[in-house]
Amino acid sequence: MIVSGIDIVVQKSKRKTVSIFIERDGSVSARVPEKLSDEEIKEILKAKEYQIFKNLAEWTQLNENVVEREYVNGQSFLYLGRNYRLKLVEDKLKGVQFIRNTFLLNKADKHKAKELFVKFYKDKLSNKIQPIVERYKGQLGVEPNDIKVMELQNRWASCTPRGNVNFHWKCAMAPIDVLHYIVVHELAHLIHINHSSAFWNEVDKILPNYEDQVNWLKINGVGMDL
Template sequence: MRVSGVDIVIQKSERKTVSIFIERDGTVSARVPEKLSDDEIRDIIKAKEYQIFKNLAEWTQLNENAVKREYVNGQSFLYLGRNYRLKLVDEKLEGIQFKRNTFLLSKTDKNKAKELFVTFYKDKLNSKIHPIIERYKNQLGVEPNQIKVMELQNRWASCTPNGNVNFHWKCAMAPIDVLHYIIVHELVHLIHNNHTQAFWNEVDKVLPNYQEQVNWLKINGVGMSL
């Protein structure tokens, strides 16, 4: 749907309110109640026009800090909130190695460096999230069905209606405190499948400083890329 010159992806679901989001790639999406007609949706979005353009301006400003990474000696890559340099080496290695605060990559593997970095992040994230999930699922009294690390496009994580919890492999780039927040956020969705005040109250009970992590993602999320 195009409103005021902006293309908006409409997602209908069993909800009572309209929420508008600027996705990480700059697209605009609106999650709306199924019962609303196109004209009603258009009128509601039109009323939120100022909010949409304000958020788009913020997105543009934040994305001025986007990092274009190349797989060359000295290029920095994020891991658990810190930047570490890449070093190309002559010897043959099994994928990306992380030793002495340096990423190591065989020169012969440079052409598949991105693929190898994704594998590295997936492996590391899988090893990090399960102990954290165990801690918080007991605190919240929830039990995820399946837990996966995968490509999630513009989301850091997701919780499916059947209780599966998925995490973007890029979460391995975030500081450990931010990773805790992302995990708690999705586990709370097993209790509240929306972002009502009850949802945020539950998050706040577990992580009273969660807004700091939200702000970190807002400012630094654009740099969590390959």
């Protein structure tokens, strides 16, 4: 749907309010009540024009910090909130290794470096996410059906209607406190499927400083890429 010259992806669902999001790739999406007609949706989005342009301008400013990484000696890669250098070696290694605060990669595998880094992040996150989920599911009184680490495009995590909770492999780049927030956020969706005040109250009960983690993602999320 084109509104004020902006292509907005509209998603209808059983909700009461209209929420607008600037996705990590700069696209704009709106989640709206399914009962609204296209004309009503356009009117509401038109009324939110200032907010949309303000958020797009903010996204543009934040994306000035985009890091274009190359798989060469000395290039830094994020892991648990800190940057570590890559060293290409002659040693026969199985994929990407993280040893003594350095990423190691066989020179012969440079052509598939991105694929190997993704596998590294997936494996590490899979190991780290489970105990965090175990910790908070009890506090929230929820029981996720399944936990997966996968590619989620523009989302850090997602919660399906069936109770499956998925995490983007890029979450392994975030500090551990931010990772805890992402887990709590998604588990809270097993109680409240929307982002209502009740949902945020649930998050706040577990993590009173959650806004610090939201801000970290907002500022640094653009750098969490390969």
